[in-house]
Amino acid sequence: MEVLRSLDEARRRAGAVKDAGRRIGLVPTMGYLHEGHLSLMRLLRPRCHDLWVSIFVNPAQFGPAEDLDRYPRDLERDLALCEAEGVDAVLHPQPAEVYPPDHDTWVEPGRVAGLYCGASRPGHFRGVLSIVQRLFAWSRCNLAAFGAKDAQQLWLIQRMVRDLELPVEIVEGPVVREPDGLALSSRNVFLSPAERTAAGVLNRALARATQRLEEGAPPREALETALEAIRAQPQLELEYLHVADWATLASLAGWPADASLPVALPAEGERVVLLACRAGRTRLIDNRRAVVAPR
Ligand code: AMP
Helix, strand or coil: CEEECCHHHHHHHHHHHHHCCCCEEEEEECCCCCHHHHHHHHHHHHHCCEEEEEECCCHHHCCCCCCCCCCCCCHHHHHHHHHHCCCCEEECCCHHHHCCCCCCCCCCCCHHHHCCHHHHCCCHHHHHHHHHHHHHHHHCCCEEEEECCCHHHHHHHHHHHHHCCCCCEEEEECCCECCCCCECCHHHHHCCHHHHHHHHHHHHHHHHHHHHHHCCCCHHHHHHHHHHHHHCCCCEEEEEEEEEECCCCCEEEEECCCCCCCCCCCCCEEEEEEEEEEECCEEEEEEEEEEECCC
């Protein structure tokens, strides 16, 4: 396994692999790897010749009051995990090289980037799309894997690939969860034991809401028990909870009530129930999708 610490090393390897007619697969991460990340590597391993993982805590997607400095890091452990998954190259560039002082060009996402997580994290998805587009350019990957855990991010990346006609196939990996249903996240290490226990309610609330949707309940009703269950946990402070149309990400119902987009919504199709909450200083997000059949 090669560790690529400069962009020139990355460009050289990508050129050699592509010139040999071989396919590159990329798993972009911010490191502190867990089973969610490893599951994405396992998805791509059989589908490419050269499997890359990028480990880069991207300053451009953190707000000034966010946890960039305390984001967990353990490069040695991450490299060992990548090696064990049969990764061929780890791209670990330095922030100073990625963002030289005169760096001044960004990928500007559309209105969906201002909803849900984007409402409380202005500029977050602009930072995400901009680094993802550049990771694609450096690695020249044919495929890239992203987790359904970050549903809005996945949606916006798929839209960017379509709108900018980037020659990359996006592969979606399912959410990997703890036995009690909590979605794995690098930030879970910050949860106190009481917060960790309370966080188990999130997936149960989402599962209840998606079940109600699939039974035919109107979106507002489908959210009722989920809202109650989360609000009953004093350790959790809900930031948003919405049912959205997966095709457009427009809200069908939710809290707070200002996440709507002016589009006509189909009565059937795929829905996503999305939430974010705070447990102490830790921000948690999760989601589940539901298919609503025609009636
Ligand atoms: P991160 O390191 O948090 O930026 O995540 C890197 C990639 O791993 C993203 O595509 C995430 O959606 C994905 N990911 C993170 N947590 C999970 C999880 N619990 N299950 C599946 N994918 C995940």
